[in-house]
Amino acid sequence: VTPPLDGVRVLDLGTRIAAPFCAGLLGELGADVIKVEQPGRGDFLRGLGPFVATEESASGAVGHSLYWAVEGRGRRSVTLDLGKPEGAGLLRRLAATADVVCENFRPGTLERWGIGPGDCDPSLVWVRISTYGQDGPYSPRPGLDRVGVGFGGLMHLTGEPDRPPVRVGVTISDYLTGAMAANAAIAALFARDARGTGEGAVVDAALYGSVLRVLEWTLVAYDRLGVVRGREGNRLANSAPLDNYPTADGKWVCVVAGSDANFARLCEAMERPELATDPGWATTAARVSKVDEVNELVAAWTRSLTAAEVVDRCVAHDVPVATAHTAADIFADTHVAARGDLVTVEDPVIGATRQQAPFPRFVGEPVVAPAGAPLLGAHTREVLGSLLGLDDDALDRLAAEGIT
Amino acid sequence: VTPPLDGVRVLDLGTRIAAPFCAGLLGELGADVIKVEQPGRGDFLRGLGPFVATEESASGAVGHSLYWAVEGRGRRSVTLDLGKPEGAGLLRRLAATADVVCENFRPGTLERWGIGPGDCDPSLVWVRISTYGQDGPYSPRPGLDRVGVGFGGLMHLTGEPDRPPVRVGVTISDYLTGAMAANAAIAALFARDARGTGEGAVVDAALYGSVLRVLEWTLVAYDRLGVVRGREGNRLANSAPLDNYPTADGKWVCVVAGSDANFARLCEAMERPELATDPGWATTAARVSKVDEVNELVAAWTRSLTAAEVVDRCVAHDVPVATAHTAADIFADTHVAARGDLVTVEDPVIGATRQQAPFPRFVGEPVVAPAGAPLLGAHTREVLGSLLGLDDDALDRLAAEGIT
Numbered sequence: 104v105t106p107p108l109d110g111v112r113v114l115d116l117g118t119r120i121a122a123p124f125c126a127g128l129l130g131e132l133g134a135d136v137i138k139v140e141q142p143g144r145g146d147f148l149r150g151l152g153p154f155v156a157t158e159e160s161a162s163g164a165v166g167h168s169l170y171w172a173v174e175g176r177g178r179r180s181v182t183l184d185l186g187k188p189e190g191a192g193l194l195r196r197l198a199a200t201a202d203v204v205c206e207n208f209r210p211g212t213l214e215r216w217g218i219g220p221g222d223c224d225p226s227l228v229w230v231r232i233s234t235y236g237q238d239g240p241y242s243p244r245p246g247l248d249r250v251g252v253g254f255g256g257l258m259h260l261t262g263e264p265d266r267p268p269v270r271v272g273v274t275i276s277d278y279l280t281g282a283m284a285a286n287a288a289i290a291a292l293f294a295r296d297a298r299g300t301g302e303g304a305v306v307d308a309a310l311y312g313s314v315l316r317v318l319e320w321t322l323v324a325y326d327r328l329g330v331v332r333g334r335e336g337n338r339l340a341n342s343a344p345l346d347n348y349p350t351a352d353g354k355w356v357c358v359v360a361g362s363d364a365n366f367a368r369l370c371e372a373m374e375r376p377e378l379a380t381d382p383g384w385a386t387t388a389a390r391v392s393k394v395d396e397v398n399e400l401v402a403a404w405t406r407s408l409t410a411a412e413v414v415d416r417c418v419a420h421d422v423p424v425a426t427a428h429t430a431a432d433i434f435a436d437t438h439v440a441a442r443g444d445l446v447t448v449e450d451p452v453i454g455a456t457r458q459q460a461p462f463p464r465f466v467g468e469p470v471v472a473p474a475g476a477p478l479l480g481a482h483t484r485e486v487l488g489s490l491l492g493l494d495d496d497a498l499d500r501l502a503a504e505g506i507t
Numbered sequence: 508v509t510p511p512l513d514g515v516r517v518l519d520l521g522t523r524i525a526a527p528f529c530a531g532l533l534g535e536l537g538a539d540v541i542k543v544e545q546p547g548r549g550d551f552l553r554g555l556g557p558f559v560a561t562e563e564s565a566s567g568a569v570g571h572s573l574y575w576a577v578e579g580r581g582r583r584s585v586t587l588d589l590g591k592p593e594g595a596g597l598l599r600r601l602a603a604t605a606d607v608v609c610e611n612f613r614p615g616t617l618e619r620w621g622i623g624p625g626d627c628d629p630s631l632v633w634v635r636i637s638t639y640g641q642d643g644p645y646s647p648r649p650g651l652d653r654v655g656v657g658f659g660g661l662m663h664l665t666g667e668p669d670r671p672p673v674r675v676g677v678t679i680s681d682y683l684t685g686a687m688a689a690n691a692a693i694a695a696l697f698a699r700d701a702r703g704t705g706e707g708a709v710v711d712a713a714l715y716g717s718v719l720r721v722l723e724w725t726l727v728a729y730d731r732l733g734v735v736r737g738r739e740g741n742r743l744a745n746s747a748p749l750d751n752y753p754t755a756d757g758k759w760v761c762v763v764a765g766s767d768a769n770f771a772r773l774c775e776a777m778e779r780p781e782l783a784t785d786p787g788w789a790t791t792a793a794r795v796s797k798v799d800e801v802n803e804l805v806a807a808w809t810r811s812l813t814a815a816e817v818v819d820r821c822v823a824h825d826v827p828v829a830t831a832h833t834a835a836d837i838f839a840d841t842h843v844a845a846r847g848d849l850v851t852v853e854d855p856v857i858g859a860t861r862q863q864a865p866f867p868r869f870v871g872e873p874v875v876a877p878a879g880a881p882l883l884g885a886h887t888r889e890v891l892g893s894l895l896g897l898d899d900d901a902l903d904r905l906a907a908e909g910i911t
Contacts, residue, residue, distance in 0.1 A: 260676025
């Protein structure tokens with residue numbers, strides 16, 4: 104059936120991850136997303152690897168970015184030089200046809216160009232993503248995902264206790280901020296159109312702020328107990344066995360069996376049922392008093408088996424377990440295949456690509472593959488022609504003058 | 508003004524993080540959230556530390572959970588034994604007053620109790636969160652956050668290349684799944700009420716699926732290049748300097764200066780301007796060819812300064828930088844204070860607590876502190892009385908029979 108955000112139009116003025124991801128989520132829920140890019144250059148991700156070699160790349164260019172092929176999908180591309188008055192004017196006219204604008208310039212940039220919220224219709228919903236937020240003393244500072252992760256306190260918590268902090272393996276503050284900003288944007292549309300206020304809203308989403316929000320008990324424990332939470336690697340205080348364990352085929356499996364019930368099941372899986380009733384092993388208190396010994400017991404077992412064997416035996420006894428999947432594991436997985444978690448996206452340059460599916464899904468609705476990431480400006484004429492009524496002469500002039 | 512989801516009612520049937528977080532996000536956007544908990548036991552988080560000692564704890568109990576104090580905030584608590592027919596019947600009546608139901612039982616549980624989507628009004632929006640999703644061969648398996656992170660491929664990418672994979676420092680698949688499921692739920696409300704379909708929806712959100720969605724180029728690069736992406740620690744191929752660097756006061760600072768422009772600015776900050784024009788240092792290619800030397804240059808500089816000094820000098824030259832903040836750093840930070848990112852939540856047991864603010868915020872609207880996490884069943888009589896019209900006798904009987 105019709106997707107939920109059908110009829111909603113989103114302008115994506117962003118670059119890299121956070122704002123484009125937010126716009127993309129709205130698109131995967133059914134919105135029409137139009138990306139506005141700098142003529143001749145476009146989104147920064149277009150130039151970030153890894154690359155697939157293309158015809159041009161043989162002659163010196165780098166090829167086609169697979170990063171862009173994922174994060175640029177599901178939208179049309181219009182080029183517009185927002186720093187020029189005529190470009191800004193066209194953006195204001197485009198915005199008048201839209202419901203949501205997503206952007207992640209440094210605060211103040213849109214205002215300098217005359218295309219901020221105050222320059223547009225108050226019924227628009229704005230998603231403004233930035234490292235430090237739209238106000239406050241650090242607001243003008245440069246930044247990006249890693250700054251959000253570090254400043255927001257997640258970097259300090261990630262990694263092993265006796266090693267330096269380590270970043271999360273993907274740009275998690277970009278993604279989390281984009282996802283949570285999308286919540287606020289859709290809620291604002293709901294208020295505007297379902298509750299009928301008719302009013303837009305301006306969402307101020309700082310990368311570090313989304314990270315703060317998911318710090319669990321870290322902040323309140325400092326406030327009330329003076330506890331400065333540190334890194335714990337894969338273990339948790341007062342829980343064993345719980346770790347990533349090595350397997351005979353060089354993989355790692357996460358086994359979660361810290362509770363007495365799960366430990367008893369794991370003992371069955373390990374064919375050591377006597378430990379489940381042994382006072383030296385059966386209780387959390389006993390196991391926590393010899394954490395290393397408990398983890399070594401499990402590691403010795405996992406080292407004797409392949410990851411698939413460990414998983415099978417744990418599953419047979421209802422113990423939570425997962426292999427630390429590589430991309431190859433994900434492509435080979437039965438469940439991933441059965442669920443259709445990899446969709447084929449037709450890229451306009453490199454053709455069929457298999458990518459992660461839109462998330463989440465609706466029960467009873469098919470998973471739809473987004474359109475491939477567009478060529479820079481592929482839809483400039485189509486969009487400015489149909490939405491703004493510009494004719495061929497006007498479009499030719501704009502292109503010739505470098506406005507589009 | 509009125510928050511965007513004012514008038515929306517959400518039932519939170521979840522436990523631990525993912526579904527309760529989703530419900531909490533809707534609550535922070537203005538929805539009325541009613542948590543339904545097992546009589547006598549309640550949400551699992553109520554029993555997870557860290558704890559603040561309370562009167563009872565002196566006599567043996569563990570005290571009041573700070574984890575619960577954060578994740579349980581912003582909702583009312585009703586006890587109801589859903590496994591008993593009368594409890595299930597009351598849940599169906601409560602659901603008839605609601606717009607959204609959030610749950611994260613193992614798939615099939617609600618159906619077994621006769622309170623699944625098919626048992627309730629089709630105008631309801633359901634958020635069903637589970638480790639593996641509502642269908643597919645692994646759907647019945649046990650799991651939790653770490654399984655989502657491992658199975659979804661993020662564990663393998665996080666950590667140092669020569670060490671085992673490491674978990675993200677917080678339950679990131681719970682949070683990410685909850686946030687993205689909230690998107691779909693609000694979009695479904697929008698379709699139902701603003702587009703006027705009148706139809707509900709059932710969101711199927713698997714923990715591993717949200718993780719897949721944010722894997723960047725990991726999957727498509729395997730598909731098209733056969734590349735199995737690995738861990739890179741804090742560095743990225745083809746970018747230097749970029750790492751966490753140690754400081755004289757025992758902290759870590761993330762400095763992001765891999766581009767030539769940022770490197771030139773960092774050279775100014777380090778008072779080594781000559782390097783910015785030295786062919787051995789000035790280009791990305793030159794720096795990548797001697798990554799360790801480049802990072803050691805920066806580390807030698809950061810080790811001579813406090814983290815605050817490194818940040819000040821980088822900021823003065825517009826270089827992206829952040830200290831890997833601890834909880835203590837966050838409480839001491841000027842920008843966090845100016846933005847009001849810590850709010851005072853009045854907990855019914857332990858009083859004023861400072862916690863992370865709702866996220867994101869709307870420009871021009873005050874940040875509102877959520878209500879404190881409720882005592883188990885504190886609102887049972889109020890909710891069942893006002894919404895279902897139960898009188899005191901009926902409420903007394905339900906309590907006496909262990910239904911509430």
